Amino acid sequence: MAKGVRPRVKVPKTADAGDTITIKTLISHKMESGQRKDSDGNVIPRSIINNFVVTFNGETVIDVVMEPAISTNPYFEFEAKVPESGEFKFVWHDDDGSVYEETKKIEAA
């Protein structure tokens, strides 16, 4: 597991039912591209987060396949519909098999 991985997610606490909200996510991760070399000239092996999935009450909002060209500390901003109260689930999949998860509840009025 890569060190110092910390997901951060910004979701409004409340929304009107059926509204569209903007969600911002950032996860601290080195995203080693596999292109860089260390001081001895050896290639540093690739170590990135390769997949990011957001679901709301089990239904997919967005599913991102990530490649080494995504910057360090991957940031995503996107929009989601909120049909009812529930829970957003954010899942990041690391190259090394680790899975980072975060959940956020939202009240729909």
Next chain:
Amino acid sequence: MDFTRRETMAIGAAAGLAAVLPMPALASATDDLINEFTGGADVAEGGVELDAPEIAENGNTVPIEVSAEGAEAIMVLAAGNPTPPVATFKFGPLAGAHRAKTRIRLAGTQDVVAVAKMADGSFAKTSKTVKVTIGGCGG
């Protein structure tokens, strides 16, 4: 050395051709990826929006935004990177708008390409040139 008008035109045309010719060779890796994504279907120009800065000072984090009305998926490619694929966004039933923002790495000045797969099975494409002052691939 004097050129007749006809000779001048011929030289101009040859120079133009030489400038155009290397392009398909460079773009082939990107084209292959687009073909893989579309399954060989026709790709229309436009219909996708790609927002990227004209000049990015630091190629390590270049903010981009893609959006396409009614898209099922959008693939982003950086034609001049050592590995052109950047990301593929797949939108689920609860996606509020088919729009996403992220930050990408660019090795140098190059074209960024966005290809969208529409819900009706058609494909659309757009590209934008980004000038990069400092490349973002280490080395």
